[in-house]
Amino acid sequence: MMLLLINKRVKGEDVGMKKKNWPTHSILAIAIVATWIKTYVVYHTSFDMEIENIMQQVILFINPLSFLLLIYGLSLFFKRPKARNRYIVLTSIILSIIVYANAVFYRFFTDFITIPVLFQTSNFGDLGASAAESIFLTDIFYFMDVIVIIVALKWLKVGEKFTIVKPAIRKSYFVFSAAVLFLNLGLSEIERPQLLTRSFDREVLVKNIGSYNYHLYDLYIQSKSHAQRALADGSELVEVNNFVRSSQADPTEKTFGLAEDRNLIIVSLESLQSFVINNDMNGHEITPFLNSLTADEDTFYFSNFYHQTGLGKTSDSEFLVENSLYPLGGGAVFFTHSGNTFHSMAESLNEEGYFTNVLHPNNKSFWNRDMMYKALDIQKYYDENSYIVNEENSVSWGLKDAPFFEQSVDLMAEMPQPFYSRLITLTNHYPFTLDVEDQNIPEYDSNSNTLNKYFQTVNYMDEALELFFEDLKEKGLYDNSIIVMYGDHYGISENHNNAMSQYLEKEITPFESAKLQNVPLFVHIPNSGVGEEVTEVAGQIDVRPTILHLLGIDTSKDMQLGADLFSEEHEDFVVFRDGGFVTDELVYTKNVCYDSATGVEIAVESCQPYIDRAIQELGYSDQIINGDLLRFYDLKTGNLLIEEAEKEE
């Protein structure tokens, strides 16, 4: 519509037009429409994107438009029609190449191109020989719009005289393209809240903002972290290293090597908070199996353990466990820094001869896991393609936890031992949907549908865990393993404070909200007989050194910020990603200091030393990640690979 308007108005300026001439900007209009339609057809024919409802279909349809209006619209700045047309043709060729490259890449990797993969030549290793086989004559369709534009240029008589597009018209054109972008983003926000900060799934991004905008977004994210990396020279590592070495907690003899040579199984318990443990809902026990573990002689149950995740949620908890570093404040580190050098727990265990893997029945690009797992040296990712997923065995986000565990144990039974398997559950995820046949307890009766259903999915996950333990026993994997389970992050946000205060029978103040970040941690060592409840205040950052020490692995050279939970030197102190913290005596959140026992507000001076330390720790962690400093660190020798560092030593 806008284009017709422009065409009409500009037409008058064109002097010396021949009869039956097409409006001046016909080529521009044709280019936009041709590329738009082609892109939409390519979405449906070349990518396997799940479209769940009409709204998603509408978003998919309009999402190429804003970018195409912008990029082709730049031709309005050219004065000579020839140059303008040349620009349009060239743009259509470049865009077609990008679309085509994505299509071919997708044939191989079922994923969209991201800038770092273009530089990871190993990705193209398999591609080489068979590339020719996946290029077909029919692929000419990917250049259909170029052909249409060239034909239009040849056959249509478009005003060819020198024209200047009035700035005002140009302005309204770009305002219109911005409006289309905002309409697109608005609809996407309704469909996928916090799209750009939360849902870092390439497929979801492409589905919502379109393939072209996705590349721009990717370019922005990558260049930002690239710039920070380029500015770092490693000298900062000297200070970080001093801090890490001085705050290190040595293992105790009592627990060091307690689970030596066993398989390591870590289970990420989706959205599980501690308030359901050893609790009931209207008389129904919520987590009978986990409750039994809290008093089990082979289980250490950590009742004052907190999640430390930020926007990256599950992936942040994975990051904490693998690296013992804090995730980032501004976005999901899995997405922004998958090109970094890390010395992950998987890497340490690879060194010890473990087969390291992750099992999670979701799209492999979700949270950019496929990329990040490579950076973390995880040997194999069993994603949704390793599972049988169908209508009957899935709900909401995908495969239900019970069949997930069952199929996972089958996979684990085939693995070389010792193995390190990390399993990520899914059913207890917002919006906590559960099939009727899986509901063993009724809904709760608050005004929050979310909280009401939460108890049921938690209860379902608990039952699935019990079956998992039985399966492990049946397959002979139980006795020679250590099973670690932790809640990945909160499940009930502050939007449900009313309902929560009904359930917990107290007002949910900021102090209570901070304490509700308490998630359970279980360390189950079959036949050890040393289990007990541990009340040490701790966080996900402490998991890695704790486990490595239990496996009898030295961590004295690790560049990490956690501390062994069994160590005498472990401090009751956990830092949240937003700078808040909890100690055995204090809670600090939203700039207010509280007495931990009573919840009474106290002078901020009492919290000050810890506030400073929290800032310091988060700062060092951010420095390591943003500067990609671990590339300057030799894990084997503990040496810093920089001149300045050598001088210091």
Ligand code: GP9
């Ligand atoms: C997705 C699953 C959920 O694969 O891990 O992620 P979340 O939304 O909890 O971060």
Ligand code: MN
């Ligand atoms: Mn999660």
